[in-house]
Amino acid sequence: NAGVTQTPKFRILKIGQSMTLQCAQDMNHNYMYWYRQDPGMGLKLIYYSVGAGITDKGEVPNGYNVSRSTTEDFPLRLELAAPSQTSVYFCASSPGTVIAAFFGQGTRLTVV
Amino acid sequence: KQEVTQIPAALSVPEGENLVLNCSFTDSAIYNLQWFRQDPGKGLTSLLLIQSSQREQTSGRLNASLDKSSGRSTLYIAASQPGDSATYLCAGHSGGGADGLTFGKGTHLIIQP
Numbered sequence: 001n002a003g004v005t006q007t008p009k010f011r012i013l014k015i016g017q018s019m020t021l022q023c024a025q026d027m028n029h030n031y032m033y034w035y036r037q038d039p040g041m042g043l044k045l046i047y048y049s050v051g052a053g054i055t056d057k058g059e060v061p062n063g064y065n066v067s068r069s070t071t072e073d074f075p076l077r078l079e080l081a082a083p084s085q086t087s088v089y090f091c092a093s094s095p096g097t098v099i100a101a102f103f104g105q106g107t108r109l110t111v112v
Numbered sequence: 113k114q115e116v117t118q119i120p121a122a123l124s125v126p127e128g129e130n131l132v133l134n135c136s137f138t139d140s141a142i143y144n145l146q147w148f149r150q151d152p153g154k155g156l157t158s159l160l161l162i163q164s165s166q167r168e169q170t171s172g173r174l175n176a177s178l179d180k181s182s183g184r185s186t187l188y189i190a191a192s193q194p195g196d197s198a199t200y201l202c203a204g205h206s207g208g209g210a211d212g213l214t215f216g217k218g219t220h221l222i223i224q225p
Contacts, residue, residue: 004155033212042116042201042215043156058212090155092212100146101213103156 002026006091006104013081013111021076021107023091031094032074033101034058034066036087043090049074081111114139114206118216126224127194133187133219135202140180146213147176147187148201156201160187192223 007022025032030051035043035058045058049068063085065077074093078085088108094101115138125131137145144163148156160169160176162185168177175188185202199220203213 035212035215040217042217043203043213044215045212048212092156100158100161102158103148105155106153108153 004104023074025093029093033092034076035090086111114214116216122220124222135185137204139206142204142206145204150199194223194225197223
């Protein structure tokens with residue numbers, strides 16, 4: 001059982017480049033989330049989805065976009081990367097809002 | 113807006129000691145509170161989930177409590193071991209919506225052999 005899988009694990013981007021962070025879960029969870037974690041800080045919610053075709057903004061959505069075409073996949077798109085987007089990105093899924101969330105291993109992104 | 117604070121930010125104790133990590137939150141209308149463990153360069157592992165109707169949860173040497181009236185949760189670790197060294201994060205889910213968890217900044221725990 002793979003759980004939540006994120007790719008890539010590491011990436012270096014130049015300012016202005018774009019990329020997509022991939023997230024897939026095999027637990028048939030309806031709820032999926034993207035968080036970012038800056039050094040010494042807690043995780044902050046970027047976007048979330050309650051099911052295929054439904055997404056909504058979290059606390060820090062600027063500079064990001066998401067889509068949810070299937071239950072399994074929830075990619076995060078960075079357009080015009082900026083140094084402020086240097087962070088570790090975590091994807092998570094949950095079967096419900098009051099059920100424990102499962103996290104991926106993270107993607108460490110550096111924008112130079 | 114829910115805010116979560118964890119004290120202390122860092123803690124170093126000798127092996128074998130019992131210890132308590134603290135978490136406070138501002139919105140008492142909390143649906144659940146979850147404790148996670150994060151190892152360096154790794155993702156988050158869920159340790160314990162306490163629903164709003166519960167007062168505590170236990171798993172092995174770990175016990176977490178929730179006091180909504182005071183806005184506090186504690187994670188008690190019994191007979192600490194070097195393998196317990198990690199960052200511990202607490203996160204609350206409030207409002208009943210699907211808008212994710214609000215995290216504290218974590219407590220970095222070191223257990224000295």
